[in-house]
Amino acid sequence: MAKRPTIHDVAAAAGVSRGTVSRVLNDDRYVSPAAHAAVRRAIAETGYIVNRNARSLVTQRTGSVVMVLSEPHEKVFEDPNYSTTIRTAIRRLGERDVSLVIMLAGDDGDRERVVRYVRGGHADGVLLMSTHAGDPLVDELESLRIPAVACGAVIGKENVIPYAAADDREGARQMTRYLVEQGRRKIATITGPMDTPGGIQRLEGFADVLGRKASRKLIEHGDWTQLSGESAMARLIERTPDLDAVFVASDLMAAGALSTLRAAGRQVPGDVAVGGFDDSSVAATTHPPLTTIRQPLAEVAEETVRLLLTLVDGGGPVDPVILPTRLIVRESA
Amino acid sequence: MAKRPTIHDVAAAAGVSRGTVSRVLNDDRYVSPAAHAAVRRAIAETGYIVNRNARSLVTQRTGSVVMVLSEPHEKVFEDPNYSTTIRTAIRRLGERDVSLVIMLAGDDGDRERVVRYVRGGHADGVLLMSTHAGDPLVDELESLRIPAVACGAVIGKENVIPYAAADDREGARQMTRYLVEQGRRKIATITGPMDTPGGIQRLEGFADVLGRKASRKLIEHGDWTQLSGESAMARLIERTPDLDAVFVASDLMAAGALSTLRAAGRQVPGDVAVGGFDDSSVAATTHPPLTTIRQPLAEVAEETVRLLLTLVDGGGPVDPVILPTRLIVRESA
DNA sequence: TTTCAGTCTGTGAACGCTCCCAGACTGATC
DNA sequence: GATCAGTCTGGGAGCGTTCACAGACTGAAA
Numbered sequence: 223m224a225k226r227p228t229i230h231d232v233a234a235a236a237g238v239s240r241g242t243v244s245r246v247l248n249d250d251r252y253v254s255p256a257a258h259a260a261v262r263r264a265i266a267e268t269g270y271i272v273n274r275n276a277r278s279l280v281t282q283r284t285g286s287v288v289m290v291l292s293e294p295h296e297k298v299f300e301d302p303n304y305s306t307t308i309r310t311a312i313r314r315l316g317e318r319d320v321s322l323v324i325m326l327a328g329d330d331g332d333r334e335r336v337v338r339y340v341r342g343g344h345a346d347g348v349l350l351m352s353t354h355a356g357d358p359l360v361d362e363l364e365s366l367r368i369p370a371v372a373c374g375a376v377i378g379k380e381n382v383i384p385y386a387a388a389d390d391r392e393g394a395r396q397m398t399r400y401l402v403e404q405g406r407r408k409i410a411t412i413t414g415p416m417d418t419p420g421g422i423q424r425l426e427g428f429a430d431v432l433g434r435k436a437s438r439k440l441i442e443h444g445d446w447t448q449l450s451g452e453s454a455m456a457r458l459i460e461r462t463p464d465l466d467a468v469f470v471a472s473d474l475m476a477a478g479a480l481s482t483l484r485a486a487g488r489q490v491p492g493d494v495a496v497g498g499f500d501d502s503s504v505a506a507t508t509h510p511p512l513t514t515i516r517q518p519l520a521e522v523a524e525e526t527v528r529l530l531l532t533l534v535d536g537g538g539p540v541d542p543v544i545l546p547t548r549l550i551v552r553e554s555a
Numbered sequence: 556m557a558k559r560p561t562i563h564d565v566a567a568a569a570g571v572s573r574g575t576v577s578r579v580l581n582d583d584r585y586v587s588p589a590a591h592a593a594v595r596r597a598i599a600e601t602g603y604i605v606n607r608n609a610r611s612l613v614t615q616r617t618g619s620v621v622m623v624l625s626e627p628h629e630k631v632f633e634d635p636n637y638s639t640t641i642r643t644a645i646r647r648l649g650e651r652d653v654s655l656v657i658m659l660a661g662d663d664g665d666r667e668r669v670v671r672y673v674r675g676g677h678a679d680g681v682l683l684m685s686t687h688a689g690d691p692l693v694d695e696l697e698s699l700r701i702p703a704v705a706c707g708a709v710i711g712k713e714n715v716i717p718y719a720a721a722d723d724r725e726g727a728r729q730m731t732r733y734l735v736e737q738g739r740r741k742i743a744t745i746t747g748p749m750d751t752p753g754g755i756q757r758l759e760g761f762a763d764v765l766g767r768k769a770s771r772k773l774i775e776h777g778d779w780t781q782l783s784g785e786s787a788m789a790r791l792i793e794r795t796p797d798l799d800a801v802f803v804a805s806d807l808m809a810a811g812a813l814s815t816l817r818a819a820g821r822q823v824p825g826d827v828a829v830g831g832f833d834d835s836s837v838a839a840t841t842h843p844p845l846t847t848i849r850q851p852l853a854e855v856a857e858e859t860v861r862l863l864l865t866l867v868d869g870g871g872p873v874d875p876v877i878l879p880t881r882l883i884v885r886e887s888a
Numbered sequence: 889t890t891t892c893a894g895t896c897t898g899t900g901a902a903c904g905c906t907c908c909c910a911g912a913c914t915g916a917t918c
Numbered sequence: 919g920a921t922c923a924g925t926c927t928g929g930g931a932g933c934g935t936t937c938a939c940a941g942a943c944t945g946a947a948a
Contacts (some may be wrong), residue, residue, distance in 0.1 A: 238898085279902095279934080280628065332649070341602075561905085614907095665898075
């Protein structure tokens, strides 16, 4: 392979200096139309491409951001929602010619690698995914003063790490209200982990609507996995056999709840109505298909990226963005 | 934030020259134990981290590889299998301190961006995912002579792009044999797209077992999506109402086939046995749970990464790796 | 005519690293 | 004590950019 052309080669081909080429490359002021045209032509002729390493060396900017997935290894991606977010982020960043590096932060070794990466100046910004409350990584990033945003709030850091998120609380209210309207009287809930915004806020929304009817014995906690949905449902029907509805804080857990109910001989929605949350891809494949709350995942991802790019460009402090959810009625409720 | 320490600072702190520090950093020969210790200590004290840009500028190596997802935008990630592959790749690469950049290659604009990225020397290698037959990107990468491997064969380029893959053909044979052993007589199949290895080879395996009984009218094609599974199944039962089994080349399509069968009033597995492929996460949530073929996805991903790193390290030509599949019996067959 | 602001261009000096070469120092061998 | 191979170290050059600055040229205003 022939050696790659450098800015010198372009300058020579265009009959101008390095400086002028650089100015054209960076859309700087003060380049005559003639010089501009000559440089453009020379770039096309030589097939020149800027060397980002050389550029980064002097600008201290990398043209890439890192997405950090803070889940224990086994769980990463278990939630199909990740896919949408990643895809959307790549696309939006790509349009701005920013590339996306993905790193895991499931254990201390991983976290150290992330910190080293960021401290090494290899990313202009950090996009946090599913970061749990108290994650030490957040403090470290904060002290490095690198632009950071989160997709979904970081509990306890809502005022430090800007974020975009779906309106979990209102979404939970929508579903709970719907169950009430359908005439359900004994409504239980299976929540997510209580150190995640989805876990906390979806329970709050549930309680907002039911008030004191949301008794402790009608609440069980899961960890977003299907298996945890199964066992939480089992505990609920054992404790309150006459419940007639359950709001499950994620579709995957709802799928688990459905199998438990089926195994227990309860008809859905005849005996028990089941409401999910997410409108993820499993929602359509369960039997019966899940009535659920759709989160505008793509929009959340887009907003997250927008926030990050604003920060990276020095666009000053930004406010969290909360996007509305929507009830999707299928057959389970 | 204080300016980041450079190799000069470390050298000064250790009382040696830049050259010696660089030698320690790169595990070069000829460094005295004393100098080595002094440098290590100085690195710890100063909190020094190498600047990869500066290093790349001279070594022409980046310490990162790019994963290219060659699917039309809407489809990327639809298949939950992506998640496993990405996660595994990140982890294995991370262990070697190689970072992973993900790019989309769904349209020409995307492809051009990928080529520019690679031509710009920003990656040491390319990991292709689900690349279709005839993708122009492959030729371009070939001409750039950058190490490239694929996760799953690239049709028509099997001898050019090394790959790791599950044994699709044998997997299809396993399932078909199983259906025959269960006493099924009229066995149909829903294939994947015929420009993908999974589409082609799973059909071949099916035909291997059934011989001339695999008549054209028992074959329908899908595009991996659930919807395509639904409609393919509808065409099959219309054309051959007395079929008693169907081998579907992916779990997602099988989920679609299940709903069509249910809507048509056929009992599964009573009237019609359904066999899937992938053992992806949907396989357990369908009703009834899918009997399917498990692909060793994580191992495939690991092998793919290993191949790539071997190439990147100049480890010479490598051979494709084919890994065995396994029948998972649940309830649908 | 002079002055001046505005426009445009070229050049040297970084950025932080690795590579290579020259040279110093060891100890063993002739 | 000279030679030599092996070990170890320092420093100059260069990787491909951007940035700051100096200087040249314009045309309009004083």
